[in-house]
Amino acid sequence: DPASRYATADDFIVALEAARTAIRSGTDGGGFTESWAPVVAPPPEPEERRRRWPWVTLALILLTGAAVAAFLLTRPEQVTVPQSVGKPATTAVQTLASEGLKWKILQVKSTQTVGVVVRQDPTAGQRIDKGSTVKLYVSNGPGFTSVPDVGGKTQAKAIKLLKKQGLFANIQQEHSSTVPAGIVIRTDPPALSQVNVGSRVDLFVSNGPQLVTVPDVVGQQKPDAQAKLQDASLRVTVHEAPSSKPKGQVFAESPTAGSQLPINSRVTITVSQGEQKVPVPDVKGRKQDEASGILQGAGFTVRVVQELGKASDQGKVIHQSPAAGSKQKKGSAVTIYVGKTCTPPSSPPANPPPSGTCKPG
Numbered sequence: 001d002p003a004s005r006y007a008t009a010d011d012f013i014v015a016l017e018a019a020r021t022a023i024r025s026g027t028d029g030g031g032f033t034e035s036w037a038p039v040v041a042p043p044p045e046p047e048e049r050r051r052r053w054p055w056v057t058l059a060l061i062l063l064t065g066a067a068v069a070a071f072l073l074t075r076p077e078q079v080t081v082p083q084s085v086g087k088p089a090t091t092a093v094q095t096l097a098s099e100g101l102k103w104k105i106l107q108v109k110s111t112q113t114v115g116v117v118v119r120q121d122p123t124a125g126q127r128i129d130k131g132s133t134v135k136l137y138v139s140n141g142p143g144f145t146s147v148p149d150v151g152g153k154t155q156a157k158a159i160k161l162l163k164k165q166g167l168f169a170n171i172q173q174e175h176s177s178t179v180p181a182g183i184v185i186r187t188d189p190p191a192l193s194q195v196n197v198g199s200r201v202d203l204f205v206s207n208g209p210q211l212v213t214v215p216d217v218v219g220q221q222k223p224d225a226q227a228k229l230q231d232a233s234l235r236v237t238v239h240e241a242p243s244s245k246p247k248g249q250v251f252a253e254s255p256t257a258g259s260q261l262p263i264n265s266r267v268t269i270t271v272s273q274g275e276q277k278v279p280v281p282d283v284k285g286r287k288q289d290e291a292s293g294i295l296q297g298a299g300f301t302v303r304v305v306q307e308l309g310k311a312s313d314q315g316k317v318i319h320q321s322p323a324a325g326s327k328q329k330k331g332s333a334v335t336i337y338v339g340k341t342c343t344p345p346s347s348p349p350a351n352p353p354p355s356g357t358c359k360p361g
Contacts, residue, residue, distance in 0.1 A: 247274030282324030313339025
């Protein structure tokens with residue numbers, strides 16, 4: 001009703017404060033006092049009801065025990081999970097079966113031997129219900145890869161390429177006369193072969209040519225010298241030449257004894273042909289200088305003897321020794337007799353020259 005409303009907000013606040021004071025003092029603002037009825041306690045329980053409580057409690061305990069016993073009696077038997085990792089799968093499943101467990105085999109790639117258990121779930125030692133399933137992760141090998149072609153590459157580069165394919169290197173040093181030191185010669189298995197990932201590959205790396213020492217064969221006979229050089233893994237070239245050494249004897253070798261050479265290198269030996277005999281040229285009738293040149297060119301030394309002869313034989317070879325055509329050792333002397341005319345002396349000499357010769361004047 002608008003007529004019952006407060007004229008101002010201040011009048012409304014004053015009325016509220018008056019009502020709050022009346023409530024606190026127990027009056028309604030009009031002089032009335034509110035009375036409160038006392039709370040009456042419930043009547044005490046009968047004696048029979050109090051006697052039933054122990055039996056109820058006992059019944060609850062018995063029911064709980066029965067429930068626990070029923071749970072324990074019906075609960076599955078538990079067993080300990082055996083160790084399967086590292087064992088062949090056939091052995092592992094037999095062990096699981098003996099424990100009353102089931103199994104599930106899962107094939108996985110692994111560097112372990114094919115057929116060996118590499119992991120299991122649950123792990124060994126756990127307690128699980130009998131009849132539960134254990135997962136066995138069994139190796140089916142690491143898979144396959146190709147051996148890369150690393151011939152002609154450095155050792156370091158070859159190892160990197162092998163690792164990229166999941167392979168490992170076994171370094172083998174090998175002499176080579178054609179492949180420089182430090183360079184790969186070949187692999188085993190050969191390049192492009194299919195192998196298991198994680199396999200080892202033999203890497204044959206050159207350490208340069210094998211060096212051998214030239215043996216001393218000077219003074220040996222040709223067959224012995226050849227055999228000795230060949231036993232040292234050297235090849236032999238034979239050169240023959242006249243020599244004062246016995247025929248068939250080695251009197252020179254090149255390279256010299258003691259030299260270090262790569263295996264299968266060539267050594268030249270010079271074998272004596274003995275003292276060579278050659279025919280003595282015929283220089284009869286030739287002038288002294290011409291005859292001397294011919295004989296020296298044939299390997300002989302020249303001895304000149306002047307001999308009294310005809311005027312037409314003056315300065316010419318009258319005869320020679322050894323005779324023309326005979327075979328003589330090179331370096332031996334050939335005597336030529338050169339014609340010379342003599343003017344008779346005014347008086348005979350005290351010691352006249354032998355007949356047929358002329359004492360040089």
